[in-house]
C-alpha cells in the first residue's frame with residue numbers, strides 16, 4: 001500500500017511504535033476521512049472501542065503525526081475542562097500532512113484543519129522563554145476562524161458562543 005513511505009509512518013516507527021491492530025485501523029479511518037473527526041467517529045469507523053481510540057490518538061498526537069483541535073462549534077464549553085488536557089470532549093483529530101512543528105487553523109464553516117507555520121510566532125516563544133527564565137517544553141496554539149476558501153465563497157456562519165482572542169484571555 002506504500003504506507004511505509006509516508007513521513008508520518010516513519011515518525012511513528014522512529015518513536016518506537018508499530019501500527020498494529022487497532023492502531024492501524026484508526027490510522028486508516030483517519031486517512032480515509034476528508035475532515036477532522038471526533039474520537040467517537042473514529043472509533044465507529046475503525047471498529048475499535050472509544051477508550052482504546054483515545055489511547056491511540058493520544059499517542060499519535062504525542063508523536064506529532066495527528067493534530068488535535070477543538071471542535072469549532074464546541075468552543076467555550078470545552079475550554080474549562082481542557083486545563084488538565086485529559087478531557088477530549090469536543091476535540092477533533094486529523095492526520096497531519098506536514099511533518100515537523102506546525103499549528104492548526106480550524107475553519108468553523110467547513111471544519112477543515114489547515115496546517116500553518118509562523119517563524120515569527122516561534123521566535124516570540126523563544127524570546128518569552130529567554131525573558132521569563134521559564135523553560136517551555138511544548139506549546140499548543142490553535143487558530144480558529146473562517147478559512148480563505150470559505151471567505152472567498154462568502155460562507156460566513158454566524159458567531160455562536162465564540163469570543164474574540166482578547167476577550168477570552170482578558
Ligand SMILES: [Zn+2]
Pocket residue numbers: 066067095096097098102103104115
Ligand atoms: Zn498538522
Ligand SMILES: [Zn+2]
Pocket residue numbers: 107108109110111112146147148149150
Ligand atoms: Zn472553511
Ligand SMILES: [Zn+2]
Pocket residue numbers: 101102103122139141
Ligand atoms: Zn509552535
